[in-house]
Amino acid sequence: MSMSNELERLHFEFTGGRPVGPFVPALVGVVGSGNLEVLVEPREDAACTVEVSTSARGFAPIWEAVMEDFRERHPLAGLRVSINDMGATPAVVSLRLDQAVAEIAGPRP
């Protein structure tokens, strides 16, 4: 798990789930050390894609597990998630993902 000098890029894709409906792109979080930013945008098709660019290399299996749980919590279609990460822990990643989905779902019931 080294911080060598290339960024690691990961891609995840999910199908199925309920359409998220129209929304204005939203950004949560900040690319600071131990933190990440998450941009959520609508997609024309029904896929749910997640692109990750991170300076903390070698954690692909953990990203995969985090994304699977995110998918379980929010089975959404037509959603594009883009992440710039600077070594955030899985706890912070999951928190930001939930915050981003909350932004586009509008105020809490």
Place this chain on the structure above:
Amino acid sequence: MNASYAECTARQRIERLFDADSFHEWLPPAERLTSPHLAQLGVPCAFDDGVAIGRARLDGKVVFVASQEGEFMGGGVGEVHGAKLVGLLRRAARDRPDAVVLLAESGGVRLHEANAGLIGVSEVMRSVLDARASGVPVLVLIGGKNGCFGGMGIVARCTDTVIMSDIGRLGMSGPEVIEASHGVEEFDSRDRALVWQTTGGKHRFLSGDSDVLVDDDVEAFRAAAIAWLGVQRPAILDSLEAEHRLLSERLHGAPPGADAIAFWRQIGIQRAEQVSELDSEALRELRSDAGLNREPS
């Protein structure tokens, strides 16, 4: 409890400081205008390259705004970041909004983009002066943890009005750089009381380098920005001669060494040794008692 300005991210500051829902962003994150220089260093980009710009309203007035994110690369100015600021200021010179409000939090040049950052910052400085020359007042708000340093510390002093909280800092070289070059006796960067006495909001307000001192509170920053929105410092020969006199008298009159308390006493501030204990309201009284005030005319 108040909403701390220092706690907010750059975007939260815009959201809470300007009129509700009045911010319209230009080149938003979805346009992905990121830095072309960081990937080769293994450093992640930010979708807005660390600065949010756009148009908003402040107490109904039209303002062009920029807010730097201090947590991304220390708020350092890179090629895209600098160009967004230059674009905003050139657009202000063209469209003449009621004012430009810069929420600055930056270490100056983004070292990861050295040359591009340096040229960028000097273009920002030039565009601030151009905007002001076209009749548009430019204000700068400084209250983030990283303060406003390097080239941006110079840009801040090229604006019409500087508004700081006592948590904010304004200067050119950070304490670590000075300690690294001249040793801990020159500047002990771990002594935070000393760091804030040297470049903190209270010192800048008492010395006049900051026109306004507010609490670390978004509402206080908003109120001050509204009060000083239209104020302009004419960049004419007389005003620059006056500035020259002030800075020369300060240089030659200041006590030797770098003792802030002695400096405050010398410019007529009472109870100088208690300054670090006092809140911003008490500081305002101290400054006016010493006859140093510059009210928004």
Place this chain on the structure above:
Amino acid sequence: MNWEALAGRLFPESHGIEAHGDLLYGTGSVDGECITVLGTTNHAPIGVGLALNQARIVLDTVARHTGRPILLLIDTKGQQLRRRDELLGINRAMAHLGCCIDLARRRGHRVIGLVYDQALSGGFITSGLIANACHALPDAEIRVMGIPAMARITKISEERLTALSKTSPVFAPGVDNYIAMGGVRSLWTGDLAVALRESLASAPTNDERAADGAARGGRRLAAAVIQRVLDAA
């Protein structure tokens, strides 16, 4: 190149430039037109005092010699790294110098910067980089910060930074990079008096550096981003 040799090549007939410590000032003439010359030597660190001394010379020129061109000779290791200078507001003194040069430019004085030896960011940003145009001698170097200090702050190893400063235009201190990026308008080679005369004749009034950076390929994004902001809905 040392400043006396430079002055001789810039003003072959005669000049009245003197050095007072690290400060250079005086006058020179180009085709009979008198121009104010000011600047620094000995890789001078710019403190509050040196910034104010330069500002004074610019203000005197504006007050007494309307329209007289100003030549800035730049050799500095950047701002002075002292707690006293920070306490006394070196950022304000630097801004003042920049504003004086800006005022001179707006009142018709053509201001030309020439980096003739070394220029570190802090000491150069409000002099050469605020002029109508800034030029450089071929062997001059412009650096944002020394590599050891930069390595400490960016956490990038000195070896990596040294390698980058040979290959990447963003890091290399050679002036050709600054030309490619539009930060420096041109290199003065051969007859410096001719180069000076031509620069006075062709000094731009507004800031074309982003456009130059795009045209020359050293800074491809800046001008495009500025334009996108101007055009954004």
Place this chain on the structure above:
Amino acid sequence: MDTRVTRSWDTRATERARRLSRAQTALGASLDNKRVVAEHATRLLEAVIAPFDRVCLEGNNQKQADFLARSLAAVDAAVVHDLHMVQSVLALPEHLDVFDKGIATRLDFSFSGPQGTRLARLVAQRRIQIGAIHTYLELFGRYFVDLTPHVALVTAHSADRHGNLFTGPNTEDTPVIVEATSFGGGIVVAQVNELVETVPRVDIPGDWVDFVVRAPTPALVEPLFTRDPAQISEIQVLMAMMAIKGIYAEYGVQRLNHGIGFDTAAIELLLPTYGESLGLKGKICKHWALNPHPALIPAIEAGWVESIHSFGSELGMEDYVRARPDVFFTGRDGSLRSNRAFSQAAGHYACDLFIGSTLQVDLAGNSSTATTGRIAGFGGAPNMGADARGRRHGSEAWLKAGREARNGLQGARGTPRGQKLVVQMVETFREHMEPAFVETLDAWELAGQAGLPLPPIMIYGDDVTHVLTEEGIANLLLCRDDGEREQAIRGVAGYTAVGLGRDRKRVAALRERGIIRRPEDLGIDQRDATRNLLAARSIRDLVRASGGLYRPPKRFRNW
């Protein structure tokens, strides 16, 4: 039959007298009653210390006898050598310099945080023989059994002509060291910041003290317990909410100790806000054994706290403590009277809960801050984080924990009794993505490296009652076998390899039985866990909350 031996029975007294007269001749006229001039400190030590002595050099958690440490490191190693050092903390370089110079060879101690790496190196080079790493109370106990110091070098704030010592807010370990040395036939030397006519109060009686020396510079005191609220993260706020609702409220914890850390500071800062919203004031957190944490000021001011007894003080809290004598233990002079030995005893027997952080937890629940290449020890944690098997008085929390631990067991293990709550609170990943949960603790590898008889474990698994992470709370009291215990730990170990290795079905079953409880099971919505919930978000907020009485040291003042 006469089994008596013929020997003289006062050898300690005669040896002590011999050394005192050696000091008299060595110092001559410059010795004024008990007062030694600073320049002669090393000469004094060479007179009163003999080779192979046990010497207790006061290195505490907060205060250090730094001048005497420097003086000891300066003695002639030909005169004073092969000392056996017994001290709580190795905090200063001088504490190890004495080993480098052969002045000392053997060491029994409790904690060596800042010097851990150098200590490991000196052990590897055979320059130090470690007797054992103790918890504080254990070491203090041995001062009265088999580690009685021959000479004690202690530190106090001031002394009068008779040698009465005023230790001020940081009394810490001084009373127990002086008691053992003075009555054990040894010699007590104290460094002080001031010599005064009358001391504000007598913390150590003069006739227990043999020599007093005014140090050239005030003794070093470290503000160890100050945590800047500005550095508390959203995840730590979430975990603090779980601790308050899932454990403190669940068991009705009224008497507790907090270890040092941002996690515990977050709990302290959530009492007046989140705790208040749950109507818990008066129901939890009334009595504390801990130092005057600045982060506890808002809770004190909001009327949550009835009493605090402290191991030591905290720089900057002096005026606040003086203004709150109802809460703190203070002398007639108004300043704090701390005492590490008594507070450790109180923490063991009179507290129902200990909560602290750690670096590593394994599948049995063993927890340790030991890492390879560093010998650091654990200070008071092994004592505070252990079930008090000698305790007999009941309390709601203690009895409930006891029932949970023994429900359904028979025989000796099923006999009804209480149990202390010991909570290990840790984020699953620390910075640089270091996992907090591991299959094997580094402690095992370190034991081999340093030749220790046992792996240095801070808190044993069978003393840990709850493991709290951002993913949830695992209640180990309810586990009935090692398999359940392992899955309960895996069930809160998040995305670490240990966590990913969970048996999902068994973890789900444990959650059904309430052995694992996630934030949502406690009615906590993660998005409420923001820093706005903190009663203070900066050091300055704490100064305001104290009405200006808290005066933080320079390194914390960013205004």
